[in-house]
Amino acid sequence: MDESALIQAALDGELDAFNTLVLHYQDLAYNIAYRLMGEHGAADDAVQEAFISAYQKLAQYRGGSFKAWLLRIVTNNCYDELRRRQRQPVTPLKPELPDGEILDDPYWIKDEGFTPEEQTEQAELQAAIQKCINQLDRKFKVVLVLVDVEGLDYQTAAEAAGTPVGTVKSRLARARERVQDCLQGFWELLPDIFRHRDEETI
Amino acid sequence: MKNERQRTRDLALLSAYLDGELRPAERQALVARLQTDPDLGERLENLRKTKLTVGYLPRVRAPHNFTLTPEMVTVRPKKAQPFAATMRLTSALAAILLVVLFGAEFLITSGSLARLQMDAEPMMEAAVVLDDAEPEPLIVWGHPGVGGAEGFVEGRGGDGPVTMAEPVMVESMPVEVEVAVEEEIILEESPVVDSEAEILPEEAPELLLEADVSPPTEKEIEALQVVSGMDGEMLILGINLEEGGEIISRSADTVVVEEARPAWLGILRVLQVALGAIVVGGGLAWWLLSRRG
Secondary structure (H helix, E strand, C coil): CCHHHHHHHHHCCCHHHHHHHHHHHHHHHHHHHHHHHCCHHHHHHHHHHHHHHHHHCHHHCCCCCHHHHHHHHHHHHHHHHHHHHHHCCCCCCCCECCCCCECCCHHHHCCCCCCHHHHHHHHHHHHHHHHHHHCCCHHHHHHHHHHHHCCCCHHHHHHHHCCCHHHHHHHHHHHHHHHHHHHHHHHHHCHHHHHHHHHHHC | CHHHHHHHHHHHHHHHHHHCCCCHHHHHHHHHHHHHCHHHHHHHHHHHHHHHHHHCCCCCCCCCCCCCCHHHHCCCCCCHHHHHHHHHHHHHHHHHHHHHHHHHHHHHHHHHHHHHHHHHHHHHHHHHCCCCCCCCCECCCCCCCCCCCCCCCCCCCCCCCCCCCCCECCECCCEEEEEEECCEEEEEEECCCCCCCCCCCCCCCCCCCCECCECCCHHHHHHCCEEECCCCCEEECCEEHHHCCCCECCCHHHHHHHCCCCHHHHHHHHHHHHHHHHHHHHHHHHHHHHHHC
16 A cells, blocks of 8 residues: 555545545554543544544645554544543443443454353453553553554654653553552452463563 | 652653663663662563553454545535524624613603602692693792782682692782683783682683782792792792793693603513514524534
8 A cells, every 4th residue: 555645646636545544544543542432432433533534634744654643633533522522421331240340342342262251351351451541641541552552652652642752651651550550459350361461472 | 759750760761661662771771770679670570561461452443434425525514604693693782782772761761750750749739720631721820029019819720629729928919810711811910908809711610819918028938839840940839930920821731741651662662572582582593503503
């Protein structure tokens, strides 16, 4: 995919060229939006608005990383959507665990190769992690999602968040520390997962 | 304080070390410290676990394609906006006008009331002698002291009842009495002392005022009910000091002033109701349109 050529074609009014870019980045955009907002409906709205906004503002794109430019629009739209939803709270139609935790949608937790019990454990752990992310301040949350969830490097994360690299570095450290403190309340869910991940990755 | 700052800086270094974002010199210095500082190593391990845990979250795929259609990216003109703005402007202007009208009405009516009240006092006395059905001329007696030394005052009105006025003590005062009946002025001199001069117009009922022949002194004049008229004229029991000896014709229209409501007041009321409707309707329309938009 020749990104520059597609951008130029989109600037010339070819919507199909822009839609090619949309198809390329939509999973990334949606994942970030979902992790920032913790809700599918809100993420859906934010991402759709972000792509429309990106197309309309494409002339303002001044080169550099198109991915970072696009993700900045996505994160800004997520903030706007969060603000809107805070003014008009929406009750999610999701099943709750006995302790009040909200489970994610069935397709979210669907994972082949796991027994129903394991799937439930996974769902609980994922809900716990998401809850800890949701509790973060907005400025900490975005860098954590961009770097730890999405795996972006500091430079791209800084462009997407609209902050200097040094700020990303310090905010990310503090975000990790806060999530670590938050996860202490769910530590019984972690050992197996850690062992499994440690064996695979470390 | 210094420890806290050092702790925060170490935290940032450890976090960046995990991501491979440290410069070579920073990395070497940190590795050297990690070999000698077990606490720092433990903190690094906790951060690594946290990073792994957060990274454990699966990547969520887009539930559907977010490709754009021409309708999505066409800038739609907001048709409702100009109408809403017009409604808002109209409502605001009508509200301002309504306030102005209320203010004007208040000022005018309060001024009119004060004038009516001032008018009413002298007129109330005069009204006693006036017939309800047909307004009669207001009889004005002669100026005290005018005429001969032994005059008397007597007045006769139209069909009105006899006045409740007390007999006026006048010493030696010849009085010219002027009586008007339906714009006809009859002037009669009565130089006779100690007698009652009766002037009885054909269609006028009797109205008698007993009076002493002697003219009143200044003190007595002051004792009389002195009221200030609308135009600042001095009236004593209906006697206008400056128009002594004349008869002021009280035509029907001057008497009816108390009863009549000005025509403009009705128009004003209609205007106020109409403006109120515009304010409420315009405001409601604007609110609905802005909510929809």
